Amino acid sequence: MTDLKxxxxxxxxxARLKKRYRKERLFKAIGxxxxxxxxxxxxxxxxxxxxxxxxxxxxTRIKFDIYMDPEIIGSTDGYDETEYRxxxxxxxxxxxxxxxxxxxxxxxxxxxxxxxxxxxxxSGSREEVRRLLIEDKNLIGKTIAMxxxxxxxxxxxxxxxISRDVNQSERKISDRQLAWLDILESEGRILKGFNWKFFxxxxxxxxxxxxxxxxxxxxxxxxxxxxxxAFPIGVAxxxxxxxxxxxxxxxxxxxxNINNLxxxxxxxxxxxxxxxxxxxxxxxxxxxxxxxxxxxLMTLPTIIxxxxxxxxxxxxxxxxxxxxxxxxxxxxxxxxxxPLSMPGIMTGTIIGMAQALGETAPLLMxxxxxxxxxxxxxxxxxxxxxxxxxxxxxxxxERGFMEKTSAAIIVLLVFLIMMNGLAIWVRHxxxxxx
Amino acid sequence: MLTKNISxxxxxxxxxxxxxxxxxxxxQIRIVGSSTVYPFATAVAEEFGRKTKFKTPVxxxxxxxxxxxLFCEGVGEKYPDITNASRSIKSxxxxxxxxxxxxxxxEVKVGFDGIVIANSKKSERIELSLRDIxxxxxxxxxxxxxxxxxxxxxxxQVNPTLPHKKIEILGPPPTSGTRDAFMELAMxxxxxxxxxxxxxxxxxxxxYKAICHTIREDGAYIEAGENDNxxxxxxxxxxDAFGIFGYSFLDQNSDVIQGNLVNGKEPTFDxxxxxxxxxxxxxxxxxKKAHVDKTSGIxxxxxxxxxxxxxxxxxxxxxKGLIPMPTAELEKMREDAKNLVTLSN
Numbered sequence: 001m002t003d004l005k006x007x008x009x010x011x012x013x014x015a016r017l018k019k020r021y022r023k024e025r026l027f028k029a030i031g032x033x034x035x036x037x038x039x040x041x042x043x044x045x046x047x048x049x050x051x052x053x054x055x056x057x058x059x060t061r062i063k064f065d066i067y068m069d070p071e072i073i074g075s076t077d078g079y080d081e082t083e084y085r086x087x088x089x090x091x092x093x094x095x096x097x098x099x100x101x102x103x104x105x106x107x108x109x110x111x112x113x114x115x116x117x118x119x120x121x122x123s124g125s126r127e128e129v130r131r132l133l134i135e136d137k138n139l140i141g142k143t144i145a146m147x148x149x150x151x152x153x154x155x156x157x158x159x160x161x162i163s164r165d166v167n168q169s170e171r172k173i174s175d176r177q178l179a180w181l182d183i184l185e186s187e188g189r190i191l192k193g194f195n196w197k198f199f200x201x202x203x204x205x206x207x208x209x210x211x212x213x214x215x216x217x218x219x220x221x222x223x224x225x226x227x228x229x230a231f232p233i234g235v236a237x238x239x240x241x242x243x244x245x246x247x248x249x250x251x252x253x254x255x256x257n258i259n260n261l262x263x264x265x266x267x268x269x270x271x272x273x274x275x276x277x278x279x280x281x282x283x284x285x286x287x288x289x290x291x292x293x294x295x296x297l298m299t300l301p302t303i304i305x306x307x308x309x310x311x312x313x314x315x316x317x318x319x320x321x322x323x324x325x326x327x328x329x330x331x332x333x334x335x336x337x338x339p340l341s342m343p344g345i346m347t348g349t350i351i352g353m354a355q356a357l358g359e360t361a362p363l364l365m366x367x368x369x370x371x372x373x374x375x376x377x378x379x380x381x382x383x384x385x386x387x388x389x390x391x392x393x394x395x396x397x398e399r400g401f402m403e404k405t406s407a408a409i410i411v412l413l414v415f416l417i418m419m420n421g422l423a424i425w426v427r428h429x430x431x432x433x434x
Numbered sequence: 435m436l437t438k439n440i441s442x443x444x445x446x447x448x449x450x451x452x453x454x455x456x457x458x459x460x461x462q463i464r465i466v467g468s469s470t471v472y473p474f475a476t477a478v479a480e481e482f483g484r485k486t487k488f489k490t491p492v493x494x495x496x497x498x499x500x501x502x503x504l505f506c507e508g509v510g511e512k513y514p515d516i517t518n519a520s521r522s523i524k525s526x527x528x529x530x531x532x533x534x535x536x537x538x539x540x541e542v543k544v545g546f547d548g549i550v551i552a553n554s555k556k557s558e559r560i561e562l563s564l565r566d567i568x569x570x571x572x573x574x575x576x577x578x579x580x581x582x583x584x585x586x587x588x589x590x591q592v593n594p595t596l597p598h599k600k601i602e603i604l605g606p607p608p609t610s611g612t613r614d615a616f617m618e619l620a621m622x623x624x625x626x627x628x629x630x631x632x633x634x635x636x637x638x639x640x641x642y643k644a645i646c647h648t649i650r651e652d653g654a655y656i657e658a659g660e661n662d663n664x665x666x667x668x669x670x671x672x673x674d675a676f677g678i679f680g681y682s683f684l685d686q687n688s689d690v691i692q693g694n695l696v697n698g699k700e701p702t703f704d705x706x707x708x709x710x711x712x713x714x715x716x717x718x719x720x721x722k723k724a725h726v727d728k729t730s731g732i733x734x735x736x737x738x739x740x741x742x743x744x745x746x747x748x749x750x751x752x753x754k755g756l757i758p759m760p761t762a763e764l765e766k767m768r769e770d771a772k773n774l775v776t777l778s779n
Contacts, residue, residue: 115748123750127484163689170555170689205477205754282512285464286492371476373483373490382462382492392495395661397473397686397755402663 049413053406059195059208060155061147062121062184066100066129070141073133088133093126094118097148105180116177122149124209147191152207152400154181158190161399172399198407202373203389207400210393212408214375218288218368218383219357219415225292225379226299226356231349233296234303235338238345241304242311243333262301269298270362278366285367286382294362299352306348310341343430350423354416360387386412460511461730463491467501467518468611470547470680471717474751475518475739481750482738488731491516498611505720506531515725515732519718520547520611528777538723538776542736543767545745546757548681548706548714549616550693551603554673558597561695564712566593568624570601571655573648579630584650604658604665605649605678615715616678620696622646623712666691681706681714682755706757717756723774740768 072095076084098118102108108117125148132146133139153172156162158181168175184190202214245251273294277283283290314337322332363369369388376383384392390412393405465475472495483490496504498519505517506527523541531539551562570592574581589596606613625646626632635642649655658665658677665677666687676694681701684693693701697712705711719739726732738744744751747758758764 166689172686172689205473205480278512285512286494367494369494371472371479371493371495373480394663395469397662397683399686 049406049409052403053408053410055159055161056403056405056407056410057195057198058159058192059197060150060158061191061193062150062154063145063147063189063191064097064100064104064121065143066097066146066148067103067143068133068140069096069099072096072099073140076137076140084137085134088130093129096129097121097125100143105183113176116174117180119151120154120177120180122151122208123206124204125149147193149208150190152398155208156399157181158192159403161403198404202375203371203384203392204373205371205396207396207398207404210401210404212386212389212411214372215384215386215389215408216411217375218291218372218388219385221288221376221379221383222291222295222368222385223353223357225289226295227349227353229293229296230299230303230352234300234349235307235345237300238304238307238311239333239338242308243329243337258301258304262305265361266298266359267361267365269294270365272297273362274365284380284382286370286372286384287380288368288376288383289379290366291363291368291383291385292379294366295356295359298359298362299356302352302355303345303349306351307341307345310344310348311337313344314340340432343427343432346426346430347423350419350426354419354423357385357415357419358387358412360385360391363388386415460728462489463516463729463731463735464514465491465493465516465518465719466496466504466514467494467516467719468498468520468717469495470498470520470611471518471544471719473682473754474544474717474756475719477750477754478735478739478744481744482731482735485738486731486734488734491731491735498614502527502720503530505722506534506536508534509536509722509724513722515722515729516735517720518544519720520715521614522716522718523720523777536722536724540721540723540771540774541777542719542721542740542771543759543763544717544719544739544756545751545759546706546709546714547717547755548701548711548757549612549620549678550681550684550701550713551676551678551696552669552684552691552693553676554669555690555692556673559692559694560589560596561698562596563593563627563697564620564624565627566596566624567620567696568622568627568646569593571603571621571649572625572645573650574645576628576630581645584652584654587654599674601654602656602672602675603654603678604656604668604675607657607659612678612680616713617647617649619713619715621649680755681757685755703757707760714757721774723776726774736771740764740771 073091074087076087079087098114101117101120102114105117108114125146128146128148132144150158153162154177157164157173157178162171162173164171164173164178173181181190197209198211200213201209201211204210241251241255273290277290277293278285318336318340319332322336323329327335360369363385368384369391370382370384371392372382372384374381386408390405390408393401393408463479465479467475472493476493479491479493482488494501494514498521501514501517502519502523505514507513523539528539531537551567553559569575569584570586570589572584575584575586576582586592586601588598589601590598592601605616626635631642631645634645658668662677662679662683665679666683669675669677670690677691681693684691684701685703699705699711701711701713706714721732721736741749743749745756745758745764746752747761749758752758759767
């Protein structure tokens, strides 16, 4: 009787055990598939960005013989250096280029054809001719072989993004232009190279001339302001709240508020920035100073929370030992607790800054979403930021901006990975275990 | 030790910020306004910055309404000098401006822009009338004089000559000037072809507007954000869908998408320029006259914008998709702009 009872009980428990194991396997499988789908999404994203973006780092140039026609340049006799420079800046560089192109393709007649021929090279090539002439005045009267920057349409064609199989009315390059390009190609005059300009210039409306230095500089200045404001205030508040503040209703309230602030959508901080910094303090629009202050408001809660956690992790024995040796409370904090908690604080700060680097929404409200060509030199100059530049390029109709958008995303990702890598390195290098 | 290093670092950076901050002075033009005019204004700004000794103007894309709001806030360094608009200034906005001391506003017409209804080249091109557009997209339509919730799911229910395809249109959100113009030109244009609705206009203008200026929210019209490139991409992926955006995007992507005929007219450069394509509008920008000699370079910017090199038939703006004005109109406008002729109240 008892045997039978025990037997059925063990049978039942075995069945239950089986069921429990099954559940565990199911849970593992779900977890693994979740992880795999996440990885898959990441891979697809990286492949799509890299496949469109990598070509953004290369540019197309066409070798032309440019005749520095003295008749067009005019007399420069007796000019000193600055006069010469001003004179060269004023001359008609387009005509110089156009005439040289006409020498190469001597059968080109008619306004429309000449116009199309000139469209093979970028409008930025005028600047290249100008710079060359300013550097060396002895070039006047000579014929120079120059690698002129190709226009975006030619660039797109060379990179295989414009198909020649469709009707000419449906592509941005005409049949005539294709014929010219074929001749140039067969003569080996079409060259591909690394697009250094992309890293040395500001924004442009011409995809082949656009660069990210302006946006990167804007991001740097903005983050500098953010760091200078948010780091000292954040660490000081954390230290005060953790070590000095009395524990009462008020500090509880402040603590709850800080935790809630960390979850406030970033656009709200943009509105706050608009209301306070622009409307009350009359600060200039689009300035990295205002952007930095606004982002500092946003990152403060992150820094405070992570700093408090880092300070809390320092064992009380260290404080007690310091105070036991006769240090004041302040000395104990600044000589022992703060340095020991610094790796954790730095990690939190770097992650907060990486977050701020990726923000566009708050910047929209304070006018940093704008077309700005000049590279900002200070925190009061108009500037944009890297994610804003990506947003603006993604919205441009020109086909050439598609690869620039992805290229800028790659640059932003590299920065983010570098910052996160730094955070990990700091943690491993300086972390102490007790 | 570490704390000492940190304080040195902080001190150094504070000092750097203090040194690199120059005094606030406005030697740079500030432009706000429409996202439709933005590609053109930025092209002019860049050329202006390259050609002249002035700084390249800062151009913000805030939308027509948002731009005029900022523009009308006041006279002085912190307010924009110029605002772009994809519609003309409203009388309420002129009043708002006047209240804040801006009495002299110079209006400059930039050219025309067509709003196209495009689809993928993989699909066939269709011919729509304004009436078809409204009947397909309105929240409520008139069936034998009675207003009912729009029952149409397929294009051939709207008009038997159209294909049997699901009605699926990607278009701009309500904040967009393109949407405003589409409402006014296409939706209202189609709406008033119904005599019973047109009759309401005389009796009750508000009710008329409420009927004509609505877009259904049951999924047939999909708000695709302000990013028109996104719409172009989605059209390629879904050949049955249609997209609504400015002519410049059609012009730049003519190898993959096509514009559909509206009232028998194709959205081409010529048809928009001569006004025969029905869904086209004028683009403008507005200048604060009080700022003209305060912010340096405004006159020169105006000159560059209205030059033949920019706005003319073969100018660089035409290449960006702007449809230039007829020569006579352009010349008059250029003259008015030069003399800073202000809007009469």
